[in-house]
Amino acid sequence: MLIQALTANAVDVGAIGDAPLVFAQGGGSPIKAIAGIQTDGTTTAVVVAKASSIQSVSDLKGKRIATLRSQTGHYLTLAALHAAGLKYDDVEFVFIPPAAAKLALQTGAVDAWATWGPYISSAKIVDGAREIVNGGKLMSGLSYVVATDNALRDKRENILTYLRSYRVAHQWMLKHPDSYATVWAEEVGLPLPVARDVIKGMVGEVVPLTDAVIAKQQLVSDFMSETRLVPRSLNAHAIIDSSFTF
Template sequence: MILDRRQLLGASGAFLALAACGKGAGASGVLRVGSQKGGTKALLLASGALEGPRYTVEWSEFPAAQNLLEALGSGAVDLGLIGDAPFQFAYQSGSPIKAVAVQSVPDPQEGTLSILVAKGSPLQSLQDLIGKKVATTHGSIGHYLVLRALAANGLKADAVKVVFLSPSDSRAALQTGAVDAWSVWAPYTVAALAEGARIVVDGRSYSQGNSFDVANEQAIADKRPLLQDFLAREARAMEWSQGHTAEFAKVLARETGLPEAIALGTVQRARRARTPIDDALIKDQQVIFDTFRNAGEFKGNRPIAQAFQPIG
């Protein structure tokens, strides 16, 4: 079901505007930016990188990539940060979106992306998951991790029973034993590990950790100067975060309600940097495309290279 803008913003949680002070550089207008829990908004607020533009940034927050992608596709927001797997899932469905910039995690840490089991579970490896129930969110990077890990180890996509749930419902299902494992990303991994969960599949072996700043095609046409300015500020914020993890974690905890220790663990596991859109990236995205397609998850065949429209 496609939601209208009012429904999307209502479902996404807090919605606010950061009014510009009118003294900085950049074109005037409004840029509507979507942020996932623990994502772009916390980083930009913590770093102070949004001080000074002539335009206004309107934030809307979403619990997961799928909700943000729906908002981007419908034009309810102009820009949002999305993991590469859910982006490909949406792009191949025909959504009018493009990736305009790339972020990567140069030194990913254990627990950034993982398949977890509950404390006390006898399961120890991917092989132990055969025939078991694994919770994840449909089209997410967690979903991709399950499919890619199976394929890389010569197993079919139906070797495990994938149960599609939201992150919060997946957590509850793992705790109650309704599922045997949970494929998920930080900050959910960090919180689950603190509660005693254990990693059985480490995502670093199967994912490059790329995320994309994704824009609606109409926003690219109509708001290019705003997008350019925002992306430059975001890049500066990422540089700032490398040396200010504690300060970033405090704002992240305040914005998300996470305990500060969990926020700090999340920041330490996902130190991002701007990276180029190049042939190596396209090749990596082809692996994601093939993984989903071979598993029968989508039938689209839009050229991977056409999913990118760099703005700099």
């Protein structure tokens, strides 16, 4: 996974979600967030099989939910349970990777799947799964460009050049979503309708890490410590380098 690659200095820069950033901080990964990517949060969701009797978050009580531990789907599920007045142990989490989760949902081995991006879009468009909740009102919608401490020390000008190019490319994507979807689908092997659906949720801009952005991340961090996704309270400022302007 990307966090492990960053921690091992196998890569210098990458992009991760708000919950994985907290997980990385809690694990002592030597990385810093250097820019934010603000979306509407809807690309993270919980889906169920088309024929499932589950219609709402309340119906998840006593059910098995596939997701990745301490990732955005896990975070969303806990936030959704809290909002619905359910306890976190009212459901059984099954921590398995996306390929296994997809099969488990199709075979009925799990009742729901909490995941993100192309996995959600593919489940709905290709497999006919139904979405029962997404992160639009329950998550920050933030992802982050992150860099290793070593790269920030030794390759700062290169990273700044990358950030500026990344922002321009992101703006182009927002203005030309169909063209981007066509190229992206070919590059990663996605059906074109799936790629288009994912991009619909990628609205927003690449933004500097202002106090307002850091405050949003602190709320994510606080919730994750309260739900014991991380073992202690964390200060979001400690994993953020807000010195980059672009």
